[in-house]
Amino acid sequence: MRSIRFLSIAGTDPSGGAGQSADLKAASALGAYTTSVLTTVLAQNTCGVREVMPLPQAMIRAQLDAVFDDIAIDCVKIGMVSDLDTAHLIREFIERYRPAHVVLDPVMVAKSGDMLVDRDGFHAVRDILIPVADVITPNLPEAAVLLETDIPENHKGMEAMLPGLGALGCDIVVLKGGYLAGEVSNDLVLTPDATHWLEAPRIMTRSLHGSGCTLASAIAALLPRHDTPIEAIREAKVYMTRALAAAERLEVGKGQGPVHHFHAWW
Template identity: 90%
Template sequence: MRPTHFLSIAGTDPSGGAGQSADIKTASALGAYTTSVLTAVLAQNTCGVREVMALPQAMIRAQMNAVFEDIDIDCVKIGMVSDLATAQLIREFIERYRPAHIVLDPVMVAKSGDMLVDRDGFHAVRDVLIPMADVITPNLPEAAVLLDTDIPASHDDMEAMLPGLGALGSDIVVLKGGYLAGEVSNDLVLTPDGTHWLEAERVKTRSLHGSGCTLASAIAALLPRHDTPIEAIRAAKTYMTRALEAADRLEVGQGQGPAHHFHAWW
C-alpha cells in the first residue's frame, strides 16, 4: 500500500513548533506523505505571536489547485483560517474533491493567550468550516468562544459542553482537557456511537507550543489507517503524550517549547 497522502492547510511558525511546521512533522513521523497549502504568514516563536499576515486569495487558490489537480489527497488537517473568504475557498475545494477525512483544529487562541482571528475569522470557523469537518479538536478556551460561554473548570463542565459543540455540525468532537488543573490531562470525545474519555497522566513540561496542531494532524494522518475513528483518535492521543514526554530534550526557545514530533526516530 502507498503511504497516506496528507494535506496541511495552515499558517506558518518560523520557530518550527506549531502551524504548518507541526503538521508536516507530525504526519511525516506517522508515515504519511505530506503536502501543504499556506493560508497566512505569522511572526511567532515559543514566547508568543508578534504579527499575522493573511495571504491573498489568488495565491491560496493557486496552491489549492496545484495540490488537488495533481495529488490524490486522503486526509486534510485545517489549521489557522483568519477570514471568511479563505474559509469559503477551502470549503469549495473540499466539496469539489471530497477527500475522505477532514480534521479541523479551530485555531483561535495561541498557547500564549494571543487571539489569532478577528470576528470574521470566528464566523469562518464556526459557520463555514465546522459543519464541513469530520472531526474538530477545540481546546477549552476555543470551545468557550465557539459556544459563547465560560471556560470549563471541571470534567463535569466538559461533559455539559459537549452537546452544544456537537450541534455545530461536525460528526466527531475531540474536546481537549489540557487546560484543566490536576494530575491528569483527559480529553472527551463525542462520536455518533456515544462519548469516550481518553485518559492520560499530565506530562510535567512547559513545552506545549503547537500541541493542538500536533494532535489534530496526528488524528488526520491516522484516520485512513484505522477501522474506526475512535481507534485513530486514541492512537493520536498516545503519540501526543509521547511527544510531550520527550519534548524537553529539544531545548528549543525561551518560552513554551515545541513537542518532540520525532521522538520515536531520534
C-alpha cells in the first residue's frame, strides 16, 4: 500500500506548536507523507500573536501548482486563510484536482484570544471554503463567529448550534467543546445520517497551543485509512487526548505550550 499524501495549506508558527508546524507534525506522527503550501507568515509564540503577513497571491499559486502538478494528494488540511483572494485560489485548486478528503479548520481566533482575520477573512472561510470542504472543525468561539451568535455555555447550547453549522454547506461538522468548563472535553459531530458525541476526560494543562490545528490535521491524515469518517474522527480524538496528556513533558514556552505530537515516539 502506498503512503498517504497529506497537504497542509496554512500559516506559520515560528515557535513550532501551531499552524503549519502542528499540521506537519501531527500528520507525520500518524504515518502520512506531508507536503505544504504557505499562505501567511505569522510572528507568534506560546504567549500570543505579534504580526500577521499574508503572502502574495503569485507565490501561493506557485506553491499550489508545484505540489498538485507533481504529487497525487489524498487529503488536505486548510488552516489560516486571511483574505478573499487566497480563499478563491485555494478553492480553484480543490475543485480542479478533487482530493478525496478536505478538512477545514476555520482558524479565526487564536488560543490567546487574538482575532486572526478581518471581515474579508471571515467571508473567505464561511462563504468560499466551507462549501468545498468535507469536514470542518470549529471550536466554540469560531462557531459563534460563523453563526454570528453567542458562544454556548453548555452541551445543550452546542447541540443548538449544529443545524446552523450544517447549513453552511459542509457534510461533516466537528464542533469542539474544549472551551466549556467541567471534567469532560466532549466534541459533537454531525454526519449526513447522525450526530455523535465523542467523549474524553478533560486534560488539565495549559499546553493547548496548536490543539485545533493538530486535531484537524489528524482527522485529514486518518480519513483515507478508514471506511467511515466517524471512525477517523474518533481515532483523531484519541490521538489528540494523548497529545494533550503528554504535552507538559515538552516544557516549551512561557505561555500556553504546544501539545506533544510525537507522544507515542519520544
